[in-house]
Amino acid sequence: MSENLLKIENITMQFGGVVAVDNLNLEVNKGEIVALIGPNGAGKTTAFNVVTGVYQPTNGAVWFQGEKIIENHPQGKMKAMYKGQHAGEYSQILAPTPDKVTRLGMARTFQNIRLWKSQTVFDNVLIAKHCRVNSNVFSAAFRLNRKEEAEQRANVEALLETVGLADVKDELATSLPYGKQRRLEIARALAAEPQLLLLDEPAAGMNPQETDELTAFIGEIRERFQLTIFLIEHHMNLVMDISERIYVLDFGELIAQGTPAEIQNNKRVIDAYLGVSEDA
Amino acid sequence: MKRESKSGAWMVLLGAAALLVLVTALENTLNPTSNIMLFMALQKGAVYALVAVSMNLLNGFTGLFSLGQAGFMLLGAYTYAILTMPVENREAVYYIYNGCAVNFSLPELLGGGPVGLVLGVVIALILGGCAAAAVAWLIGLPVLRLKSDYLAIATLGFGEIIRAIFQWDKLGPVTNGANALKSFPTFSSFNIPGGLRLSTFMAFLLAGICIAVIVLLINSTYGRAFKAIRDDEVAAEAMGIHLAKHKRLAFCISSFFAGVGGGMFVMFANQAQAKTFTTAMTYEILLIVVIGGIGSVSGSCIAAFLYVAASEWWLRFLDTEIILSNGFKVPFLRTGFRMVVFSIIIMIVVLFFRRGIMGDKELPDLLRPRRKEGAGK
Numbered sequence: 001m002s003e004n005l006l007k008i009e010n011i012t013m014q015f016g017g018v019v020a021v022d023n024l025n026l027e028v029n030k031g032e033i034v035a036l037i038g039p040n041g042a043g044k045t046t047a048f049n050v051v052t053g054v055y056q057p058t059n060g061a062v063w064f065q066g067e068k069i070i071e072n073h074p075q076g077k078m079k080a081m082y083k084g085q086h087a088g089e090y091s092q093i094l095a096p097t098p099d100k101v102t103r104l105g106m107a108r109t110f111q112n113i114r115l116w117k118s119q120t121v122f123d124n125v126l127i128a129k130h131c132r133v134n135s136n137v138f139s140a141a142f143r144l145n146r147k148e149e150a151e152q153r154a155n156v157e158a159l160l161e162t163v164g165l166a167d168v169k170d171e172l173a174t175s176l177p178y179g180k181q182r183r184l185e186i187a188r189a190l191a192a193e194p195q196l197l198l199l200d201e202p203a204a205g206m207n208p209q210e211t212d213e214l215t216a217f218i219g220e221i222r223e224r225f226q227l228t229i230f231l232i233e234h235h236m237n238l239v240m241d242i243s244e245r246i247y248v249l250d251f252g253e254l255i256a257q258g259t260p261a262e263i264q265n266n267k268r269v270i271d272a273y274l275g276v277s278e279d280a
Numbered sequence: 281m282k283r284e285s286k287s288g289a290w291m292v293l294l295g296a297a298a299l300l301v302l303v304t305a306l307e308n309t310l311n312p313t314s315n316i317m318l319f320m321a322l323q324k325g326a327v328y329a330l331v332a333v334s335m336n337l338l339n340g341f342t343g344l345f346s347l348g349q350a351g352f353m354l355l356g357a358y359t360y361a362i363l364t365m366p367v368e369n370r371e372a373v374y375y376i377y378n379g380c381a382v383n384f385s386l387p388e389l390l391g392g393g394p395v396g397l398v399l400g401v402v403i404a405l406i407l408g409g410c411a412a413a414a415v416a417w418l419i420g421l422p423v424l425r426l427k428s429d430y431l432a433i434a435t436l437g438f439g440e441i442i443r444a445i446f447q448w449d450k451l452g453p454v455t456n457g458a459n460a461l462k463s464f465p466t467f468s469s470f471n472i473p474g475g476l477r478l479s480t481f482m483a484f485l486l487a488g489i490c491i492a493v494i495v496l497l498i499n500s501t502y503g504r505a506f507k508a509i510r511d512d513e514v515a516a517e518a519m520g521i522h523l524a525k526h527k528r529l530a531f532c533i534s535s536f537f538a539g540v541g542g543g544m545f546v547m548f549a550n551q552a553q554a555k556t557f558t559t560a561m562t563y564e565i566l567l568i569v570v571i572g573g574i575g576s577v578s579g580s581c582i583a584a585f586l587y588v589a590a591s592e593w594w595l596r597f598l599d600t601e602i603i604l605s606n607g608f609k610v611p612f613l614r615t616g617f618r619m620v621v622f623s624i625i626i627m628i629v630v631l632f633f634r635r636g637i638m639g640d641k642e643l644p645d646l647l648r649p650r651r652k653e654g655a656g657k
Contacts, residue, residue, distance in 0.1 A: 052518065102520035110518070116511035118575075118640065119504075127508045131520025133501050137529060140500035141493065149501065192520050 003030045004066070005196055005228050006051070006106075011060035012084030013046050013252075014074075020046045022252040023085045024060075028196065033222060033229045035239045037263075038249035039273050044232045045111060047249070048200055051230075052108050053101040059084055061094075064104060065195070070094050103131050107194035109185045111201045111232075115173040121184055122169040125156045128191035156191060162224065163187045163217075179210040183217065190225060197221075199231035203238050215241050236274070240264065248273060288644040292495075295643075296488055304481045312477065317596070320548075321589045322480050323467055326487040327544045329584035332568040333491050333577050334537035339566075340575035340640075341498055342530040343510030344424070345432045347562050348416075349538050351439030354557035355415055356408030356539025358446060361461040361552040362454065363404040369463040374456055381453035387465060401465055405486070405543040412539025413532040415442075420531045424524065439559060446554040460553040467547050486544055490537050495577055497533065506530050571629055573636030578643035583636070591622055 006028040013021040062070035073090040074082040135145035370380040387400030467479035508516040546552040572583030
């Protein structure tokens, strides 16, 4: 196996008395497409939110590019309430905000599309470049960063060309059809120049044709941008098609992991998820 | 697209220059005493335009609903007044407190004369803005964690507190307590005796420069980040925009220009007194922002002039009783009726222009051949 890009280590996320993610361990290697699947409410999105810094985990650590970026342990009231494992193993508190995590090289999309509604397609992507800007507010306001700005615009232009949105770049983001909005959200994430792309149900609400297009699109961008992709998805066709490895969550716990073929024949997974809700 | 925005910039620059020339021409051809209302409206309009645009930067472009504008104006106003008042006048102005604790004046320090005056005034205005920005940074630390209405209430409270502090007796040697500060350089100080009258020109020039800087900021990468925060905070943060930093930045910059606007307001009003910077003033400015269009700089400017002209000038006649030649007394006309009519006009405007006069468009957008618009809202 190649180099380890993302490592989730003993992550437990407990909200009050509810354990949403229980002792999750998973690894995403460089260049892989890894899927996280499971029934609704299994804690997939919670796991995503922990990795991207939206939630601070109750216990455990997250490693990215060989560096520990997130770590926490139960404190205060949570100390007595904590129901998970590995208590006491972690002593540091590392809680970067989501923007910091993004700047480290991890960009995400959202389950329910969150584009900047009043902005054009072009501006949506251009704004995502802001986190890579070197100029300060004065040099930006007085146009001393003209070179950087021009470079950014050229980059965005090229990016839109690659993802096939160049012809609609001056339209309002919200006026695009649904499938293209999804594509735009991915393009926006790519503009932040990530190593790891996190896709939260990229095919949610898509028809079979759009799903096929998306499957091809994800494969394409991985090749072109040398990305590692970690996704949550319910469309089993898409998941089985493109992922190299799959993790299955149920009630916050990891119940299986392996290649698509292994997962498809796993008894526990079929009982918990595949068997009952194939088309859900 | 880029060429288009460049030609737009030239258009705006040309328009601004033409406006300045027009104002100077008006000022030097019309009789200043018989047209006093016109020039008053123009000067106050310019000041309010600047303050409204600074508020729009925060409320319209960053999506932070703040009502502290009058408080920041007050900071700028006092800083300006205290730093520019000629030393020889201080004894008379601060007579209750036996003179002023601050005994220098920037225009005099800079050598006096026209050069000292211009430099001193500009530097004092900038320092006034800096004072407002510094205070904004401090109160921003706790306050900017709040959202929408809560932020509005917190900043509203800040404005009231600042006003109370500046009226405090113990600070009298600096702020002159509840009494007015007077006899500092005003817009009319820029009229060259026996030569060009430049008071309104000065108001327009200062406001124009400040608004231009705000526009440049809004169109820069930071301005785009502000708009992203307004549209969707969660997405903005996920795309690497540091929320706390950018909100604080917008808050401080907005306060800076509110401070400069406060300094200009006392230049217009000829005296600085804490009791003028009430919450009602913030509401006036908020009204201008809403009428002009939340998220439109040109809308704020246009609305500022319309608002000031309508409230101070055009409707004045409603306040005086008129008896026609046949002895018929026109009903309703009496002191205070102006404000009734004015309120009704505002309600009508808000009803018919729900998103303000300009919506979130700018003036050059309207002049340009209309872009193909999508089906979106």
